[in-house]
Amino acid sequence: MWQKDPNIYYQDFIERIEAASYLFFVASAFIFASIFFFQVLRGAHYYERSERNRLYLLTARAARGDILDAYGKRMAGTMSEYGVVFYPFEQTKSDLDETIAKISSILRSPQSKIAAAVLGSIRSGRLAELAPSLSREQLFAIKEDQDSLPGISVTGISDRVYSDEQINSHLIGYIGEADTAFLEKTSHLGYRRGDIIGRAGLESLYDGYLRGDDGGWQIEVDVLGKQRRFLNYISPRKGYNIKLFIDGELQRTAYEAIAQTGRTGAAVAIEPSTGKVRLFVSVPGYRSSAAFSPFESTGKFWKDVLNDPAKPLLNRAASGLYPPGSVFKIATFVTALQKKVPPETTYFCGGKFDYGSRTFRCWKKEGHGRLDLAGALTNSCNVYFYNLGLRLGGEEILKTARAMQFGRATQVDFPHERSGSIPAKLPSHGGGESINVAIGQGAILVTPMQMAQIAAAVAVRGRVMKPIIAETASTRAGESILLNAPSKISEISLPDEVWDRLDSALASAVSDGTGRACRIDGVRVAGKTGTAQNPHGNDHAWFVCYASRAGTPASPEIALAVLVDTGGSGGAVAAPIARRILEKYFDLRPRPVAAVDYGD
Template identity: 35%
Template sequence: MKNIRKQNRKRHANRDINNWPRNVDSTRITHINDGELDFYRRRAMYSSVVLAFFFIILITRLWYLQIQQGDAYTALAENNRVRHLEIAAPRGNILDRKGREIVTNRPSFNVVWVREKNRVDDALLKKIASILNIEISELLARTRKMVGTPGHIPIRLAEELSWDQVAYIENNRMELPGIKIEVVPQRVYHYGNLASHLIGYLGEISPKELTSPSYAGYKSGDMIGKMGLEKLREKDLRGEKGRHYMEVNALGFEQRNLKGLEPLPGNDLQLTIDVDLQQTAEDLMMKDNKSGAVVAIEVNTGRLLVLASSPVLELDKFLGGISTKHWKAMLSNPHHPLVNKIVQGQYPPASTYKIVTAIAALAEGVISPENSVYCPGHYRFGNRTYRCWKKTGHGAMNLKQAMAQSCDVYFYQVGQRLGVNRIASYATRLGLGRKTGVAMEHEKSGLIPTSEWKLRRYKSPWQEGETLSIAIGQGFNLVTPLQLALMTATVANGGTLYKPGMIEKVRDPDDHIIDQFEPTVLDRFDDQGSNLEVIKESLIEAVNGRRGTGRRAKLENIIVAGKTGTAQVVRLKQYKHLKEEDIPYKYRDHAWFTCFAPAQHPEIAVTVLVEHGLHGGSVAAPIAKAVLKKYFGQRANKPKQ
């Protein structure tokens, strides 16, 4: 049996050998098989290395995402589940010097639409338009602005809903899918348009403002100050927004309310302005539709008590955005309500400037109080005759008489002796021809001319005859009402020019004072005490003397010192034959009156400008008198401590 098996194996082996190719070496076959084996081994090893490399990368990435960045991605995931809406903060209140509220806040109800299906629902908009009694075209215009935005972002359809409209929408919420009531703080003006140019107004932030670094952190739709203190003290008044957190579904729509963060109100501004005095000034300017400005200031501190520009701005027209109709009406108004005449109006100071000329003349020794000048009603200089306002002349005039009766001929001659440059140097030290630094927008510097200025501006030399016009406040001279008030206060207090201020205190929501007014001295006339006393006596005579031009500002128990001025707008010979009231409005003279009281121990200075008011003594002086009377009446009625 064993032999048979051996024979079979041998037979098979021989058969395989016999089938080999004749030219094949058996040793070579063995080597080929070993090479192929090594190749497959190497390929398996390389594949294992590559797989191991990718596994290492995958594990490293998983470690980075889950361990290193786990908190960040957890927060992102949470944000996909929890959303927040910002809640506008109530702006800070604005108060007067006695703590009376001028501007505060109240809740305003707006209607917003959250588009669940992210499409415009015409039937729903028609129903809302009917409820709100507005044109559907207005609602469609608002929705078009939000085309392409996610449906969970609300569209504000209307502002300032009435209580009846709010109640109806709340009671019919099931029939108004996606319609909600939004409550936001709205400004309340307790005294109407009082101090409107000072307070300013709010408006929605513009795309251009959003790109400004000054408004970093603001978003589209935010309300910001557009003018006045609302703009200049935006950082104080704004406050910090709150947040309303909500749980949302995969589409971003609200499912459940979560705990939120309450907004922090802005800081309160307490002004130096006195509501009663401000109201008195504005009421008198509004009478007969006067245009101009009234400024009252504490002479010993620089605190501003009245800042009235007329006509006032209608602040309620700016709530929610002013209409094109009202904006165009203001632009076309000949009284220019958009101009803050307190600091933006520039006018010839007229005879009020004689105060400057007199101070310069006394300081430079050009005149003495007793020197007299004869006034025949005109003064001949060169080939021109300069007229006095009194055609028949004043006769012999000393300084006190010339100031009281506002004699032009006297100051023509004094100005000629001084020269324009010496007059200008004293005017500048008194605060004219330069910005005061008050916290009001677009303040103008006015103009106090010099010979160098004219050469630079007109490329022609100064003419001596021009000095005569400058000496009585005409010619190139331009001042603002605030500048003239500061000049008057400087004369009243003995020579100290204060920087005007209007913010008494700034308080945070916890009633802590974070800033308050401190008097700031800009300039001093330390060596002009006796000369300023002479000027005071002259100004007392101007109001209380028998022939004084400011007699209509006289008070019974308080001695007032003041000066009138009638600023010529343009010299038109064709209107000389007409009565003053028949002269076209835009060609009439401006009316000035500036004063202080009590004359011997001054507390308050008042300056009044009435544009095209014709005469300072008859039009501007009574307004100043009313403000003074109110001021001293308050003091007399103040209860004793």
């Protein structure tokens, strides 16, 4: 019988050994590479993950910082509500019986109910909430007996509270829970699901300062996720307090004055030399505290405000767009002087102006008679400005308006400001468009914030300051961050003669013209009324002005824009509101004003 050569057997054995060795080497290399990768290169990462799996953080929300007015009065703050929880760690039977008896007595809750919650907590290895809200007496009783209540702890829940919340709602805004869309955009900033964030107004813009750093209880858990013992408590750190340039008392005065007309509207006031915003209100407001609360449902609130025909969520001060009406005559007046129209040029107003087949009317039906340029602005004569529109051309007026900041965002530190609009070019429909542009009608739209900035720029002869609302962010420890400082963003360059004539005409409009309802003893007010046509209803009432104490050489102290939505005549409705605001600002005793319509 034939037999295989022994050398062949040996060779086959060697080949098998080599193959096994190669496989062993590859497997060992793979194992060692994996160990090196997971233990050395990624060791820190997986150690951190294992620690997170071992440690559970029961979050204690940080209180949001306060929002304060210019005088330190709190406009938004945090109210702490206290509850009580049970920790199921290292409890003995005797401890439990005594704890249940004592805590049920303090909470005035049946022992059976407390016992069920406590025993359920022990079985599940999870914390149990025994009471979501404690009275002051209950809180003190637990604190006094804390040493004899093992496993019992008081927890804090923060609720946002607002002073004069409807008055300040559009300025301050409201808070709410971070939604998915927000988290996708801000995950790199440390926001997490369940975080409470600012959703509107300054609460939103300065959320990074206001929200603070959360703390909580570090709890050890086993592989099944059961909580085993309490390890550490990390104190939450309250957010920064934000101090504003806003005058809270001026806010209340303006809001109440507009609300008393029964109309919606807005008012904005700015210090001309610095850009500091002293007043920012929109009427009507809403209950900021009702927009989000950990203690009550907000469904009815949102249903009510969304269905309210007055649109209380619309911020008319920064986002409401309105035709400027006769306030725009300021730009037409400046254009006339720049184009060398002699100031003594006169036109006759008989109450109407015929152009082609159309008739354009003045607000004063019987007419103003013959007026010069200053008299036309003082008395807001439409017919005079119709003539100017044809003489100058609408394009030239719009060019001046753009240079004066009409149709441009103010750059105020406030979210969702709208810029308004100025036509890039007028349609070729003859002189009718120029006639409309000359009195601020047509496709021109502005916001009250924008009009306040323009009034402030006129007050300081063309220096356009950035409006600033928030001043500083500060902590209890005294750390302070300057958020905004006065800064010039542009310059309106006009000859001194133009500024002199414009200032004189605006002062005459208040002392002798359509703005007489804003005359104040001891205060020099220069302003312009406006009655803007509204295709959807009654005319809008405007009044813009700047003011200083009479006889003082300093530049004007305050610039103001008042809008009353569908309010009618600017002279009869908006100017008296401005007077009340200025009387409050200059700390003067309000005087009664007869309900007289001094005109457009």
